[in-house]
Amino acid sequence: MGRVDGKVAVVTGGASGIGRASCLLFGREGAAVVVADLDENGAEVVAKQITADGGRAVAQRVDIGDEASIQAMVERAVSEFGALHILFNNAADTSLNAMIQDTPVTEMTVDWWDHAMRIDLRGAMLGCKHAIPHMIAAGGGAIVNTSSNQGIVGDLTQTAYAAAKAGIIQLTQSVATQYGRRGIRCNAVSPGAIRTPALERACPPEIIENIAKHSLVPRIGEPEDLANTVLFLASDESAYITGHVIKVDGGQLAHLPHYAYSIDTGTTTTYTEDSGS
8 A cells, every 4th residue: 555545646847857756656655646747748758657657647737827727737636536635836947047037136137036936936825725625625635845945045046036935935834824723734845956957957067066065965866855755744644744844955954064175174173183273
């Protein structure tokens, strides 16, 4: 018996990266999966892989910037599989254009700021809005939202994305508080550097190597690392966990800034006789 056997799950951004890994894992663990993505062809590939492996899945095109599209996605899950129990709000705009347009504050255009809020934050809110009534009707459900370490600490660029991802954390706590007594749990995952197409678009190899130096687990994260955490939060194994943000980052935000330097040089912040007078 799978860990989400008999459940119905919707995953946005399901065609690639973290979303794809999560869809495949949900399918293997017994859930019927709606693979939702703006890239409908990519979603079809993932859905066919799930069904080929003996699972149940359908592909659904969704534009998370459009409320009617999100509502149709949720209704597809219910009409296709009879209920909705799990929502993974994972999609965001991580295109190359987003990396270019998301500038420091003094260079930020209002149009881009509004675009980021509409896609990266409002999309998750609308997913919750339309999924929760169906989850309540099904006797309860679990929502997982993808935040980001960039929503917790500052960076030199991606200002709007970071602000939206910080908003995801508060949205998560609000939903958990407002609907917990009605059987809805809501948590968030905060990825660090994860080896996805978005990371490879954004970061040249030397930057990825430098990021890995700041990881206490000596590697870059893989989409499956996130998928395993999302599965736990979506399953009954986490029945007493709600309103929380789990960093899935190999410990990248768990240490002081000089960690990588100390590892490279073998020095510490503790004075020794060899340190000089």
